[in-house]
Amino acid sequence: MKIAITGANSRVGQTLVQHILDNSEHSVLAGARSVKSLKDLPQSSRIEAAAISYDAADELAKVLEGADCVVHLAGILMEGKNSSYRSANVEATAAVVSAAKKASVSHVVFISVIGADVNSDNAYFRSKAEAEQLVANSGVSSTIIRTPILLGPGAAGAAAIKWASGSPKPKLLGGGRYTMRPLDIDDLCVAVVNSCQTQPNGSTTHELVGPQAIQYCDLVKMAARMQGREVEIGSFPIAVAKIASGVKGIFQKGGMSPTVIDVITMNEHAEHNADAALGVALTPLEQTLQKFITQ
Numbered sequence: 395m396k397i398a399i400t401g402a403n404s405r406v407g408q409t410l411v412q413h414i415l416d417n418s419e420h421s422v423l424a425g426a427r428s429v430k431s432l433k434d435l436p437q438s439s440r441i442e443a444a445a446i447s448y449d450a451a452d453e454l455a456k457v458l459e460g461a462d463c464v465v466h467l468a469g470i471l472m473e474g475k476n477s478s479y480r481s482a483n484v485e486a487t488a489a490v491v492s493a494a495k496k497a498s499v500s501h502v503v504f505i506s507v508i509g510a511d512v513n514s515d516n517a518y519f520r521s522k523a524e525a526e527q528l529v530a531n532s533g534v535s536s537t538i539i540r541t542p543i544l545l546g547p548g549a550a551g552a553a554a555i556k557w558a559s560g561s562p563k564p565k566l567l568g569g570g571r572y573t574m575r576p577l578d579i580d581d582l583c584v585a586v587v588n589s590c591q592t593q594p595n596g597s598t599t600h601e602l603v604g605p606q607a608i609q610y611c612d613l614v615k616m617a618a619r620m621q622g623r624e625v626e627i628g629s630f631p632i633a634v635a636k637i638a639s640g641v642k643g644i645f646q647k648g649g650m651s652p653t654v655i656d657v658i659t660m661n662e663h664a665e666h667n668a669d670a671a672l673g674v675a676l677t678p679l680e681q682t683l684q685k686f687i688t689q
């Protein structure tokens with residue numbers, strides 16, 4: 395099977411490419427906006443790197459020709475100078491589904507987020523929900539996997555935990571009193587490959603979360619203890635952080651914003667965890683932390 399991956403240079407993308415190499419016979423078409431950004435991918439005759447543009451669906455279709463499945467990973471939580479929720483989350487997805495259709499790719503796997511909702515007050519959650527709808531209504535079979543915060547070496551969420559658990563008195567937004575369901579990126583990779591191998595009739599949406607619900611402050615304490623330290627958690631008021639990032643946003647587009655703060659401080663909750671349906675044996679949280687806190 396040939397699996398095309400968009401955003402193959404993303405944290406999830408790089409882990410997924412290695413996972414496919416290590417655990418399957420599949421070949422990979424690794425797509426990113428520049429080939430240079432794919433330089434850290436492993437060298438293998440089973441991996442082909444391709445520069446892709448989301449502005450040219452015809453060209454994108456040519457690149458995708460011959461793929462059995464497209465895993466669409468390109469997407470952002472933090473907007474930047476040249477990347478908005480509209481361009482990165484909605485328009486890029488529209489281009490990918492249109493190109494997949496043109497190239498007769500029979501299955502799209504899309505990574506979305508817990509909380510995606512077209513009626514949300516939050517622009518990030520709305521954009522991911524819009525993208526889900528584009529995928530689900532594309533006419534191509536699709537598997538949508540909604541995920542919580544993803545943890546693994548090099549992940550942004552992991553870096554934040556490492557920083558906080560390494561400081562004696564870390565100040566967390568709202569004292570870290572919000573509940574997360576952290577998912578190991580390796581577990582997501584298992585789910586994605588299993589999904590590629592099981593094409594649904596029409597479109598199916600799953601929520602896949604980690605094995606343990608935990609408040610962020612307790613997650614930081616747990617990570618600190620695993621390093622032989624105790625931390626005293628302080629609190630930075632969420633409202634103040636939102637005002638400060640909102641003011642900063644007037645002068646400088648992107649980065650931390652009130653939208654991002656709402657996302658990272660929300661309570662993650664799944665109605666039904668799809669671990670069994672997606673063939674995933676969830677990694678215990680402590681084992682996931684172990685993979686990156688000592689690096």
Ligand SMILES: NC(=O)c1ccc[n+]([C@@H]2O[C@H](COP(=O)([O-])OP(=O)(O)OC[C@H]3O[C@@H](n4cnc5c(N)ncnc54)[C@H](OP(=O)(O)O)[C@@H]3O)[C@@H](O)[C@H]2O)c1
Binds near residue numbers: 402467542
């Ligand atoms: N990390 C998490 O905790 C988490 C949680 C829930 C869902 N997800 C979803 O999982 C996927 C992968 O996440 P990640 O954390 O591995 O991502 P990441 O490392 O932050 O990488 C982001 C990817 O999006 C691409 N991108 C940025 N702006 C773009 C644009 N305007 N058009 C097209 N592509 C653009 C980047 O390409 P360039 O390098 O070219 O900019 C890069 O490939 C994303 O869809 C994300 O929303 C992640």
